[in-house]
Amino acid sequence: LSGKAAAFFMCEVSMSICNxxxxxxxxxxxxxxxxxxxxxxxxxxxxxxxxxxxxxGDCIFELQNLADSVGDILDWQLVLYLWQGVDDYICAKWAE
Known part of the structure; x- marks a missing residue:
């Protein structure tokens, strides 16, 4: 741990770690x-x-990272966010 996390551990946890x-x-x-x-x-x-x-692929990577940080995102919801977020010409190609 470093930075804020280390300070929290030292001040709040280290003296009563068993608790x-x-x-x-x-x-x-x-x-x-x-x-x-x-x-x-x-x-x-x-x-x-x-x-x-x-x-x-970059868009998918970003969406997956955001979904992981939010939690409780179902696959179909991630697909919907992707569909809504890609450029229009990609949606047109996927719709063909």
């Missing part, structure tokens, strides 16, 4: 290191993700 459950530690660490609206921001990025003339 911490892993899931509680990870939740508190996340809350300490990321802003309270992080999850909402990731949803916004996912909803607004666009290809913008980049390779389709």
């Amino acid at each position: 911490w459950e892993l899931d509680e530690f990870l939740t508190c660490l996340f809350d300490h290191c990321f802003p309270s609206n992080f999850h909402t921001g990731q949803w916004t990025h996912l909803s607004n993700c666009r290809q913008n003339s980049h390779a389709v």
